[in-house]
Amino acid sequence: METSQTVAGRPEVVPGERIFLGVLQRSDLPFFARWFSDLELTMYLGQPGMAFTPEQEEEWYERTVRERNDKTFAIIVRDGQRLIGNVSLMNIDQRRQRAALGIAIGDKESWGRGYGSEAVRLMCAYGFAFLNLYSVYLWVLGCNRRAHQAYLKSGFREAGRLRGGILFDGRRYDDILMEMTRDEFGPSNLTHLVQQIAS
Numbered sequence: 001m002e003t004s005q006t007v008a009g010r011p012e013v014v015p016g017e018r019i020f021l022g023v024l025q026r027s028d029l030p031f032f033a034r035w036f037s038d039l040e041l042t043m044y045l046g047q048p049g050m051a052f053t054p055e056q057e058e059e060w061y062e063r064t065v066r067e068r069n070d071k072t073f074a075i076i077v078r079d080g081q082r083l084i085g086n087v088s089l090m091n092i093d094q095r096r097q098r099a100a101l102g103i104a105i106g107d108k109e110s111w112g113r114g115y116g117s118e119a120v121r122l123m124c125a126y127g128f129a130f131l132n133l134y135s136v137y138l139w140v141l142g143c144n145r146r147a148h149q150a151y152l153k154s155g156f157r158e159a160g161r162l163r164g165g166i167l168f169d170g171r172r173y174d175d176i177l178m179e180m181t182r183d184e185f186g187p188s189n190l191t192h193l194v195q196q197i198a199s
Contacts, residue, residue, distance in 0.1 A: 010081070013073060014122045014190070019115055021073035021087065021122055026061065028074055028083055033057040035085070035106025044144050045104060046175075048168050069093075071131070075103075075119045077110065084110040087123045089131065097134035099127055112146070120154045124180060125188045135181045141166055142174035156180045 014021035035041055036052040043049075052060075064072050072088040084107040089099040101123060105116050127133040137159065140147050143166075156178040165175030 010074070010076060012076075014126050016118050016122045016189070018078055019084075019118050019122070020076050020078065021119065021126070022076050024061065024064065024072060024074050024086065028086075029054065029057050029061055031083060031106065032060075032086070035104070038106075038108075041104065041106060041108075043168070044141065044147060045102075046139065046141055046166065048166070071126070073123070075105070075115065077115065082107070082110075084115060085119070087119045089123060089127050089133075089136065092131060092133075094132070097132060099131070099133055099136055101136050101138040116147075117150050117154045120151070121189075124154075124185055125190045128182045128185055129188050129190045133182065135179055137177060137179040140176050140178060142176055143168070148176065148178075151178050154180075155184055155186075157184075 010022045010025070012020040012022060033052065033054040036050075036057065039049065039051060042051065064070065069092045070088055070090045071092070072086055074083055075085045075087055076082065077084055085103065085105040087103040088101070090102055092099040101120065103116055103119055103123070105111055105119075124136050127136055138151065138156065140151060142148075142161075157180070158176060159179045160177045162175040162177075164172035166173045
């Protein structure tokens with residue numbers, strides 16, 4: 001079964017080393033519908049027991065392309081030009097200069113390869129450089145140790161916990177709030193784009 005989509009020719013919006021972020025396309029929806037009906041993936045995303053239908057993914061797409069306070073990009077692996085997931089900045093608050101980050105690597109063959117960490121860094125760089133954000137925050141389940149470590153590696157730090165915030169299969173897990181500020185992020189790999197615009 002094909003697990004990822006070849007997307008040769010899709011424009012790069014946020015260029016990275018091994019991946020790039022590109023605009024969402026309606027042709028991505030069959031892959032999103034397959035990925036987001038996987039109970040393991042939706043559990044890690046903090047939505048245990050959810051399996052989204054193609055119709056729900058269509059509704060999500062329509063909302064996403066119209067929403068002005070969210071920015072969502074497709075994650076594309078350069079090698080083979082493969083779509084593997086998406087990443088978002090949500091609830092963008094220009095007055096407080098902050099936004100919530102969400103990411104899903106739907107293609108399980110791409111798990112554990114560092115693509116998620118690179119996508120997170122690219123999305124934060126985009127938010128800090130182009131949306132004038134000061135901080136980016138996210139929530140991660142305490143049982144999702146792989147994601148927690150990946151966020152720490154990307155430069156996030158714990159800001160707090162809701163103890164026992166999620167009940168799953170008779171056990172309670174913490175909801176962990178993590179954040180990163182522009183000052184902590186360091187030099188952006190998108191500086192060259194800004195320099196080209198300013199020159």
